Structure formats: structure tokens, C-alpha cells
Amino acid sequence: MTRAKQDSCDVAIIGAGMAGMAAALFAAERGLSCILVGNGGSLLFASGLLDLLGVHPVAERRRWRLPYDALVALAREEPLHPLARINAVSIRSAFQSFVAALGAAGLRYAPLGERNRNVLTSIGTIKATHGVPISMIAGADLLDALDARPSCLLVDFRGLREFSAAQIAATLGDRWPRLRHQRIEFPGYEAAAELYAAHLARALETGKTRERTIALVKPLLGDARAVGLPAVLGLARAGEVHAAFEAGLGVPVFEIPTMPTSVPGLRLLAALEAAVSARGVRRRHHATVRALAFDGEGGTATLALDGAAGGVRARAVVLATGRFTGRGLTADRRQIRESILGIPVHQPGSREFWHQRDFLDASGHAINRAGLLVDEAWRPLDAGGEPFWPRLYAVGSILAHQDWMREKCGSGLAISTAWAAMQHVARQLRGTAAG
Amino acid sequence: MNSPSFIQTEVLIIGGGVTGTALARDLALRGVACIVIEKDDINAGASGRNHGLLHSGARYVAGDRAAAIECRSEGEILKRVAAQAIQDTGGYFVAVEGDDERYIADFPTYCERAGIMARAVDVAAARALEPALSERAIAVFEVPDASIDPFRLSLESMAQARSLGARLMRRTRVTGFEREGRRIRAVRVRSRTDAEEVRIEAAQIVNAAGAWAREVALLAAAPIEMTYSKGTLLVTHTRLASRVVNRLRSPANADIMMPGGTVSIVGTTSTQVDTLDNIHPTTSEADLIVEEAARMLPALATMRFIRAYSGVRPLVGSAGVADGRAVSRGYALFDHEDQGLDNLVTITGGKLTTCRLMAERAADLVCRRLGVTRACLTATTPLPVDPDTGWTEPGRGPREWMHFHGPEDTLLCECEMVSGSAVDAICAALRATGDTPTLTDIGLRSRVGKGACQGAFCSVRTVAHLYQRGDFQARCGVNEIIDFLGERWRGQHAVLWGEQLAQAELMEALHCGLFEEDLLGAPNVDSAGEKSP
Numbered sequence: 016m017t018r019a020k021q022d023s024c025d026v027a028i029i030g031a032g033m034a035g036m037a038a039a040l041f042a043a044e045r046g047l048s049c050i051l052v053g054n055g056g057s058l059l060f061a062s063g064l065l066d067l068l069g070v071h072p073v074a075e076r077r078r079w080r081l082p083y084d085a086l087v088a089l090a091r092e093e094p095l096h097p098l099a100r101i102n103a104v105s106i107r108s109a110f111q112s113f114v115a116a117l118g119a120a121g122l123r124y125a126p127l128g129e130r131n132r133n134v135l136t137s138i139g140t141i142k143a144t145h146g147v148p149i150s151m152i153a154g155a156d157l158l159d160a161l162d163a164r165p166s167c168l169l170v171d172f173r174g175l176r177e178f179s180a181a182q183i184a185a186t187l188g189d190r191w192p193r194l195r196h197q198r199i200e201f202p203g204y205e206a207a208a209e210l211y212a213a214h215l216a217r218a219l220e221t222g223k224t225r226e227r228t229i230a231l232v233k234p235l236l237g238d239a240r241a242v243g244l245p246a247v248l249g250l251a252r253a254g255e256v257h258a259a260f261e262a263g264l265g266v267p268v269f270e271i272p273t274m275p276t277s278v279p280g281l282r283l284l285a286a287l288e289a290a291v292s293a294r295g296v297r298r299r300h301h302a303t304v305r306a307l308a309f310d311g312e313g314g315t316a317t318l319a320l321d322g323a324a325g326g327v328r329a330r331a332v333v334l335a336t337g338r339f340t341g342r343g344l345t346a347d348r349r350q351i352r353e354s355i356l357g358i359p360v361h362q363p364g365s366r367e368f369w370h371q372r373d374f375l376d377a378s379g380h381a382i383n384r385a386g387l388l389v390d391e392a393w394r395p396l397d398a399g400g401e402p403f404w405p406r407l408y409a410v411g412s413i414l415a416h417q418d419w420m421r422e423k424c425g426s427g428l429a430i431s432t433a434w435a436a437m438q439h440v441a442r443q444l445r446g447t448a449a450g
Numbered sequence: 451m452n453s454p455s456f457i458q459t460e461v462l463i464i465g466g467g468v469t470g471t472a473l474a475r476d477l478a479l480r481g482v483a484c485i486v487i488e489k490d491d492i493n494a495g496a497s498g499r500n501h502g503l504l505h506s507g508a509r510y511v512a513g514d515r516a517a518a519i520e521c522r523s524e525g526e527i528l529k530r531v532a533a534q535a536i537q538d539t540g541g542y543f544v545a546v547e548g549d550d551e552r553y554i555a556d557f558p559t560y561c562e563r564a565g566i567m568a569r570a571v572d573v574a575a576a577r578a579l580e581p582a583l584s585e586r587a588i589a590v591f592e593v594p595d596a597s598i599d600p601f602r603l604s605l606e607s608m609a610q611a612r613s614l615g616a617r618l619m620r621r622t623r624v625t626g627f628e629r630e631g632r633r634i635r636a637v638r639v640r641s642r643t644d645a646e647e648v649r650i651e652a653a654q655i656v657n658a659a660g661a662w663a664r665e666v667a668l669l670a671a672a673p674i675e676m677t678y679s680k681g682t683l684l685v686t687h688t689r690l691a692s693r694v695v696n697r698l699r700s701p702a703n704a705d706i707m708m709p710g711g712t713v714s715i716v717g718t719t720s721t722q723v724d725t726l727d728n729i730h731p732t733t734s735e736a737d738l739i740v741e742e743a744a745r746m747l748p749a750l751a752t753m754r755f756i757r758a759y760s761g762v763r764p765l766v767g768s769a770g771v772a773d774g775r776a777v778s779r780g781y782a783l784f785d786h787e788d789q790g791l792d793n794l795v796t797i798t799g800g801k802l803t804t805c806r807l808m809a810e811r812a813a814d815l816v817c818r819r820l821g822v823t824r825a826c827l828t829a830t831t832p833l834p835v836d837p838d839t840g841w842t843e844p845g846r847g848p849r850e851w852m853h854f855h856g857p858e859d860t861l862l863c864e865c866e867m868v869s870g871s872a873v874d875a876i877c878a879a880l881r882a883t884g885d886t887p888t889l890t891d892i893g894l895r896s897r898v899g900k901g902a903c904q905g906a907f908c909s910v911r912t913v914a915h916l917y918q919r920g921d922f923q924a925r926c927g928v929n930e931i932i933d934f935l936g937e938r939w940r941g942q943h944a945v946l947w948g949e950q951l952a953q954a955e956l957m958e959a960l961h962c963g964l965f966e967e968d969l970l971g972a973p974n975v976d977s978a979g980e981k982s983p
Contacts (some may be wrong), residue, residue: 076972118605129624138928142966176860177910182917186925198918209860249542264980274910274960339952339960345948348737367733370946375932377969380958382951398826420955434951 017439022297024050025444027318027329029304029355031345032057034411034429035335038288040116041109042333043294049446050327051291052299052320055284057341061248061281062235062272065124065146065430067110068098069131069423074378082131082145082427095416097428099390101435106427109434113147120293125152133158135243137178137273143423148279150248150257153241153267166193168239169271170232175209177274178245189392194263197235202227203342212386215247216278219256220391229263239266246270253282275409299327304355309404316404331440334358334395335433336389336413343413344386345394351385353413358395358403361388361415379421386415393436393441406443454650459485459617461816462637462652462665464624465659467497467803469729472809472828473658475607478614479831480817480824482953485650487639489623491894492604495660497802498894499761501708501715503682503694504528504536504596505803505947508543508568509701511560512553512963514725517780518564521803526595532833534601534840535788539709541595542576544567546745549699554589557698557731561593570591580717582690595694599686600802601894605839612883613834620885622648627670632792634670639879648960654816656795661726661762663695663798666926672789674782674796678765683717687754687902690714690747693758697746707750716750723762731944756902756953757938760858766799781808785815793819818935838879841896862915863908865901865982870915877921889913889930890937902950905938906957931969941948 023116024047027124028038031053042049067082079085086382090099098106107127120365124146125132131143132314147155150219157165169180180196187194204210204225218224232242242260248270249256272279292298299320306319329356335344336354337412345352362385363369369382387395387409395400395409410432412419419425456520461477463470466488477484491685507521529536559567568591577583583590594703597835605662608618621642628636628649636649659666664676689712697705708715719735736758743750766782781800798810817824841847847867851859876895877887885891891910892898898912899905900921909931916922923931946954962968 060959064964066963070969074974077970078969078972127905136965136966138913138931139925140928140967140970142964174860176862177907177914179914179917182831182914182922182927185917185923186927206857208858216879241960264922274907274964339955342952346951348947349742365733366947369733370943372940372943374731374936374958375962377968420958421968423963423966425959425963 021326021328022320023049023328026331026333026440027052027327028333028335029053030341031055032335032337033061034433037113037430037433038335038410038437039291040294041434043296045437045441048442050297051304052297052304055303056399057337058284059280060275061280061283063146063148063270063283064134065426066423067145068426068437069143071422073418073421074146075287075371075379078143078370080131081129081361083129096430097417098424100429105435106431106444110432113430117286120286120289121254122282123149124148135183135271137271139183150253150270154243154269154271157241160192161191164193165240166238167241167243168235169194169196170235170245171198171245172210174207175212176209176247199231212245212247212278213281216250219247220252221251223260223380226254226340229260235265236264239270241267243271245367246272250278250281251285307355330444333436334413335407335411338412351389358387359398360385373438382416383420384416386413388415392439393432408440410436455646457648458651459483460653460820462655463648465493466492466618467660468600468805469808471604471795471804472606473610473617473656473812474728474763475827476809476813477826478616479827480822482822487619487622487790491620491891492608493601497600497604497759499759500708500802501706501717502600503706503708504598505801506541506593506595507564507566509696511566515564518566520807522566524804524807524954527829529596531831535598535599538770539597539693541593541696543593543696543698543745544583544587545589545698546584547588547724553699556590560694566593579689580693582749583748584748589698599842600838601952606833606836609839610834622788624666624669625887629769632790634791634793649742654793654819656797656812656816658797660798661842663764663796666794667750670794672786672791672794674784677765678723679765680721680723680729680760681718681763682731682758683715683755684736684739684755686714688819704739707747711875713925713940726762729760730876730940731760733944734871736944736968744867754949755927756904757941757951758944760957764798783811783847784813798908833876836955838875841876843899846874847897859892862911863901865903866897868896868898870959871913893934899934899938904942904955905935906960909934928967928970935961952973
């Protein structure tokens with residue numbers, strides 16, 4: 016085995032989804048050298064919205080307008096929930112820092128404030144979230160002012176299969192009578208039967224296509240005080256494209272998030288990649304961890320990688336490998352396992368109890384609360400209830416006692432636990448000599 | 451006093467499964483007017499929840515030779531007259547180490563006595579043709595089993611019956627019978643969408659309600675003895691064998707693996723149940739099937755399954771028999787005359803393979819009572835291919851897409867390659883008969899939702915398409931998605947491990963995490979409300 020190719024770092028982060036990216040950002044901000052393993056694939060499914068906490072308790076389907084109030088109730092009623100174990104100051108700092116990093120990478124979010132905001136979805140439902148991209152905020156503002164019956168135009172493009180402005184307008188018609196819709200041909204794609212959001216987003220970064228699109232929408236405006244479009248307003252230059260639409264149309268313009276793989280998800284991925292790279296985080300793209308070995312209590316961890324040259328030696332390791340979609344957890348018919356190290360997974364007694372018979376059962380599926388148990392320093396526990404290794408941490412959706420899909424807390428969980436765990440990593444590594 | 455609206459016909463058929471639709475076609479071909487009422491949709495019961503196996507009869511040769519012979523001859527007929535719904539895959543009967551040697555030795559003789567071609571195949575040769583077979587296989591026989599698409603069969607039977615004047619009323623259930631002496635004067639029915647009852651006056655009434663035949667007969671005060679046997683089947687992600695593979699033993703659990711287009715279907719189980727409510731596959735049934743069938747087909751132990759489903763076999767007679775398999779799979783025809791009724795017939799029990807014969811026997815009785823002398827034509831008249839109903843065939847979407855999709859056409863379901871134009875054709879056919887298409891209707895008539903994503907993505911695209919066409923209005927789309935995914939879920943939750951578990955998680959992330967379908971109608975509680983105002 017060649018040791019020559021091994022890279023060393025303070026902290027190796029396994030998993031480059033929302034939690035892994037956040038952990039890498041926060042590690043770098045704390046001056047820790049960091050290697051991030053994985054390719055960010057699960058971020059392709061991100062919506063671009065940053066949920067903090069929308070629902071608690073799940074079984075009552077209680078929605079909260081003020082997420083920090085929800086966190087107080089959560090801490091009181093579900094003390095084992097990962098978000099219940101982090102104080103509000105840390106959560107605010109984590110979100111501010113995360114959003115600031117995205118902003119610096121060119122992806123701007125509206126000021127976070129205290130509230131959850133409502134945004135339209137592509138099927139005409141209304142979703143509450145905390146962090147709203149600037150490109151969607153005008154829609155949230157309109158939803159705040161529905162009582163005033165604002166006139167609004169929704170525009171979509173023939174061939175964008177998963178997005179029908181007619182559907183959104185019809186679904187919301189009884190609550191929003193002055194919501195109109197129009198379908199137009201996307202300039203330059205008149206011959207294409209199927210359009211893909213990412214192609215349109217790239218096309219709108221060229222001035223000519225943008226001008227032609229604006230020119231098609233403008234005559235449809237009528238008395239509309241705002242225009243909603245599917246989220247295709249640019250990729251890397253989204254800010255510029257959005258601003259050009261608002262200037263050209265003379266009214267606020269907002270994007271409506273679409274089904275994954277979505278453009279806002281791609282933007283988020285690109286911005287996070289730029290942000291971690293700007294902070295000197297080293298990447299091992301497209302690599303998976305084949306083996307993880309620890310040499311002694313105070314020693315280092317060695318990661319053997321597939322799909323990338325050389326291994327990684329790290330003084331601390333953060334598992335941000337996600338759940339089943341992210342491959343952090345795997346399950347056969349009998350049990351759920353942690354994929355890399357076989358760390359014990361807190362789980363229901365048998366598969367019979369994993370899922371409810373109704374998909375939307377109000378109590379949620381028990382399997383979603385399965386995951387790793389951690390100590391107060393976010394270190395996963397072995398069967399004896401002791402840390403699996405003194406400097407192994409776990410963050411994000413792999414943690415037990417949460418149901419991010421029902422609680423609408425996916426980003427909140429990822430960002431906040433990454434922040435909290437990195438506090439402990441930094442403290443612990445400062446306490447030991449640099450390797 | 452308002453009299454309810456009223457319809458007259460010669461024969462009223464209760465139940466739109468394989469028997470009811472075959473009966474409608476049979477009667478229509480004899481020139482007899484009929485109406486089918488169906489409480490849900492075509493093949494909503496056991497007709498749509500079985501293996502899709504056109505039995506050669508070999509499964510029943512030892513225990514029920516009469517049923518075996520019936521299967522053989524009906525199988526031969528259907529292969530001739532309904533070829534478009536059948537894949538003549540052939541079948542193997544396979545014994546593995548530990549299976550009953552005596553049964554294996556007797557099997558060829560049993561088959562011969564029932565007139566079923568069973569050819570011994572060298573085990574190595576069989577494994578070369580079907581590599582999924584266990585290396586512990588000890589005997590293989592080839593029989594003329596085939597796979598049949600029951601949806602296509604029923605939809606096309608109904609389509610031909612309609613072309614000859616028959617009528618289908620979906621989502622309509624019987625609410626009562628009006629008796630007058632030895633006759634049922636009228637049947638009261640109610641559709642799911644209308645509040646008002648409709649009276650149907652028919653000279654003859656046929657109860658072809660499958661597992662629900664007992665309830666219907668009870669409503670007519672002409673009770674029949676029936677038991678229910680629940681059977682569960684699993685659907686694999688990819689197809690494991692090209693032939694039907696049966697276990698060579700006395701019929702038991704998880705004996706059969708069917709080729710079903712791009713997938714294989716493995717089952718079944720047999721559990722006595724007391725009611726028809728809440729029938730769904732369980733995790734223990736799924737485990738039983740995987741473990742038992744893997745003895746014959748070891749790859750099933752690590753296979754990805756995308757779905758499970760359960761049906762209820764209507765078994766006639768013999769209340770109190772513990773194992774449903776010991777009860778005859780033969781059909782039962784009741785004339786109800788000893789119960790004082792001269793115009794009610796019940797036809798139930800039986801198998802998919804014998805549905806045409808069951809319809810023939812029921813039609814013969816009805817025609818005799820009506821004085822109609824025309825003979826049954828369904829054994830010789832080919833079932834016409836209906837271009838609007840062939841979308842249940844797994845290969846059709848990809849084939850047509852590759853060859854001739856129009857320039858404006860789009861793919862709504864990427865797993866199974868269902869195009870917008872296919873959905874348009876299905877909607878047009880439904881509208882032509884006065885129906886309003888729902889997403890669930892489209893799912894039943896196409897491959898939408900049947901691939902690996904189990905509807906997570908294609909439901910959204912299809913609903914957007916239907917709004918764009920003007921088929922959907924107001925808020926119905928969200929509810930359609932919820933209903934459709936809910937139905938898909940009932941078939942998924944028992945087989946969620948491995949890859950399919952990740953798929954299910956993605957579905958919940960999309961439909962709950964992003965679309966918040968779980969919160970529809972949830973009170974919008976202002977958190978400030980529980981604090982000071």
C-alpha cells in the first residue's frame with residue numbers, strides 16, 4: 016500500500032450534500048484544514064429553499080409561522096430531536112453564515128428575519144420555508160398580501176412538462192381570483208417537444224434570448240402587478256437574469272420552484288461548490304469511502320477511497336452521508352445499517368413498523384426517525400453507548416429522532432447540526448497538538 | 451314524491467371484472483342488450499390482482515383434474531381468440547432438492563391423464579435457457595403455460611360489447627333489490643358522483659361481483675356460501691425469466707413466477723380472511739414469498755422489488771376450511787331458483803383462465819330464461835384489437851415512442867415511456883363514453899406509475915398535462931396526485947428495503963418535503979396564537 020499519495024487534513028467530511036457542504040464551510044471558517052469526500056449528487060434534488068422548521072408536532076400537522084417559536088416547543092416536547100439540542104443563537108449564526116457564503120458565491124437569499132415565508136410550488140400548493148432565494152421573494156410577498164387580491168400573471172413554456180401555469184392558477188383560483196396564466200413558446204426552442212429547465216436557464220443567460228422572452232411576456236402583462244415564472248431564470252448568472260426580467264417587465268418577477276432536478280437546486284450546488292472551494296476546502300469528487308480505520312484513541316483516521324487516487328488521513332471525521340437516498344443508511348429486509356462503519360442504527364423493532372399503510376398518514380413513517388444516536392458532542396454511539404471513536408462526528412439527516420420531510424426542517428437540520436458539530440470538532444482539535 | 455331515474459335493459463351485470471366483461475361481450479355477441487355496473491373500475495378486484503397466468507392446467511393435475519382439463523381447453527381457446535393479450539411464453543415446472551420425489555415421479559402421468567403436454571427437460575438445458583433457476587433444481591418439465599394481460603382482456607371485451615350496444619356504468623354500486631314474488635323487479639344503484647339513486651329494470655340480473663358476490667347476493671336476500679382467500683404477489687424491478695416458472699409440487703405458497711413485460715411477478719400466498727376491507731400486502735407475506743421462491747430462483751433473495759399487491763379469491767362453498775388452497779378453484783353458477791328467484795344468476799369463484807367459460811355458462815342460463823336461442827360465439831370469434839385500450843402492454847409505449855411519436859409529443863412517464871399522446875387517447879376513449887378521466891383511471895389503462903418511481907414523478911407530469919388539456923379544473927389535481935400515490939403506496943410499503951426504499955424516500959421528499967401534500971387541509975396555526983397575542 017502506498018502511503019505517499021495520502022493527503023492529510025484536520026477534518027475529513029464524508030458526504031457532500033447540504034450537511035457535508037455546510038460542515039466544510041464551517042470547518043474552513045474556523046480555520047481547520049478540510050477534505051470533502053463525495054460529489055454533491057443529493058443536492059441535485061434540493062429545491063433551493065432553506066427550511067428551518069415548519070411543522071411540530073408532526074402528528075398534529077401544526078404549522079408554525081415563527082420557526083424559532085417552533086424550536087422552543089420542539090425543545091420542550093422532543094428533547095432528543097437534533098434541533099432541540101442546539102440553541103437558537105447557534106442556529107441563527109449557522110443560517111446567517113450559510114446564507115452569507117451563498118451570497119458571496121453569487122446566490123442571494125432574502126434577509127432571513129424571524130418568519131417562515133410562503134412560496135408557491137409548481138403543483139399549486141403553498142409551502143412554508145425560511146430561506147427564500149431573492150428570485151422567489153416577490154411571490155412570497157404576494158402571498159402575504161392575498162387579502163388585497165393582487166393581480167398576477169403566471170407564464171409558462173410549452174414543452175416544460177412538469178410545470179403548468181394553468182394548473183397553479185386553477186388550484187389557487189378560489190383563494191386568488193386575479194391570478195392569470197399564459198403559455199408561451201420559449202424563443203429558439205419552438206421546434207422542441209420537450210424542454211429542460213437547465214437548458215432554458217442557460218439560454219436565458221444570453222442577452223438575445225432573454226430580450227426575446229421578455230418581449231413575449233410584456234404584452235401579456237395587462238394589470239398584473241407581478242409575474243411568476245418557472246424557476247429557469249439563469250444558472251450562474253441568475254441574479255443578472257432576474258434583474259433583467261424585472262427591469263424589462265417593470266414589475267416584480269418571481270420564480271416558482273419546480274420538481275427536481277431543478278434549476279434552484281443546481282444553483283445551490285454550484286454556489287456551495289464555489290464557496291467551499293474559495294475557502295480552500297480540498298475535494299475528493301466522485302469518491303466513495305471504501306474503508307475507514309482509526310489508529311488509536313488520540314491518533315488519526317485513514318480513509319481508503321474508491322474512484323479517487325490516494326487516501327485521506329484526518330484528525331477528525333464527520334459523517335454527513337445522509338439517509339437512504341444519500342446512501343448513508345442501507346436496509347435489507349431485516350434491518351437498517353450505517354453503510355461505512357456499521358455504526359448501530361436506532362430503528363424500529365422490525366420492518367413491519369417501518370412504514371404506515373397510508374403514505375400521508377399524519378403520524379409519519381417510523382423509519383424516518385431511525386438513524387444514528389449521538390452524544391452531546393455529536394459523536395455517534397456504539398452499542399455500548401460510548402462514542403464510536405473519539406473524533407468521529409455525525410451531522411445532517413443520518414441522525415435519529417427527526418423526520419425532516421414531515422417537519423420541513425431538512426436544511427435546518429443539515430446546517431445547524433453541521434455548525435454545532437464543528438464547534439466541538441474545533442474545540443477538540445485545538446485541545447490536541449496538530450498532527 | 452320524486453321517483454328516481456330509471457333505466458331498462460335486458461340483462462344487468464353486476465361487476466366489471468374479467469367475468470362480468472366477458473359476459474357482457476358474450477351477451478352482446480348474441481344480440482342481448484346489457485348494462486355492466488361496477489362499483490369501482492374495470493378489474494378493480496381479483497381480476498386485476500393476480501399473476502396474469504394463463505394456466506396450462508398442470509398446476510391442478512394432481513388435486514383437481516376437472517379444473518386442470520378446463521384450464522387446458524380454455525387456455526387453448528384464449529390463445530386463439532385473444533392472442534393480443536397473451537404472451538405464449540411457455541412454462542417450466544421445477545422441483546428442487548427436498549421436494550416430494552413421489553409428486554415429481556407422478557407428475558407426467560397426471561398431466562397425460564388431463565391431456566396436458568408436459569415434456570421432461572434436462573435440468574442443465576433448462577438452466578441454460580433460464581439461468582435464474584437454482585443449481586439445486588432436480589427436475590424440470592415444460593408445459594404450455596402463458597402470460598395474459600387481464601386488463602387488456604377486460605378492456606377489449608368491454609370495448610367490443612359497447613360497440614354492440616352494451617353499457618358500462620363505472621363507480622356505481624348496488625344499493626338494493628326490489629323484489630316482487632319470484633322476480634327482482636328493479637335494482638337500485640348509486641354512482642359515486644351522483645347523490646341520486648337510479649333504478650335499473652332488467653329481465654335478468656347476473657351477480658358477477660367476484661369476491662363481493664356474497665354481499666350482492668345477501669342484498670337480494672339470496673345468500674350464497676363463500677369464503678375469501680387473500681393472495682399476495684410481488685413485482686420485481688427487472689424480469690428474471692422469460693418463461694412462467696412453477697414449483698413442481700402440490701400447490702403451496704410462492705410457487706409461481708410470471709414474466710410480466712419488463713418485470714417478474716412472484717407469488718402467491720393464501721390466507722383466509724373474513725372481510726374484504728383493508729386488503730393489503732404485509733411485510734411478513736413479502737418475506738415469506740421472497741424466502742420460499744428463492745429456493746427455486748435464488749436471485750430473488752437479493753432482487754429489488756418495486757411493488758406488492760393483494761387480491762381476494764372468491765371461493766365457493768366449504769365455509770370453515772382452513773386452507774383456501776384445499777377449496778376448489780372451480781367456478782360456481784347459482785340459479786337461485788330454490789331461493790325463490792327466477793331472474794337472478796350468480797357466477798363466481800373460478801380463475802382468470804376460465805373467465806370466458808364462466809361467462810358462457812352464465813350467458814347460456816340467462817339466454818335460456820330469456821328464450822334467446824343464439825349460441826355462444828366467444829370460443830370462436832376473435833376479440834377485436836382496440837387501439838385505445840392497448841396501453842397496458844409494457845412494450846407498447848417504448849415501441850411507439852421509438853417508431854412514430856409526433857413532433858409535439860412528450861414523455862410523461864419516463865420509466866415506462868408513456869407519452870402525452872397515449873394519455874390523450876385514453877382520455878378521449880373515456881370521454882367518448884361519458885366518463886371524466888381521473889389520474890387513477892389513466893393509471894389503470896396505461897403503464898403510468900408502474901415503473902421504478904411508482905408514480906412519484908410521472909403523476910406530477912401527467913397532472914400538469916391534464917390541466918393543460920383542460921381535463922382538470924380547480925383544485926382536483928392535488929387530490930388526484932394524493933389518491934394515485936396513496937394507491938401506489940398500499941402496494942409499496944411491504945417491499946421497501948434496499949434501492950426501492952431510497953426511491954420511496956425520494957417520493958416523500960418531493961411530495962411532502964416540497965409539495966407539502968401532507969399538510970393539505972391542516973389548520974394554519976399561527977405560533978403566536980399559543981403565546982400572548
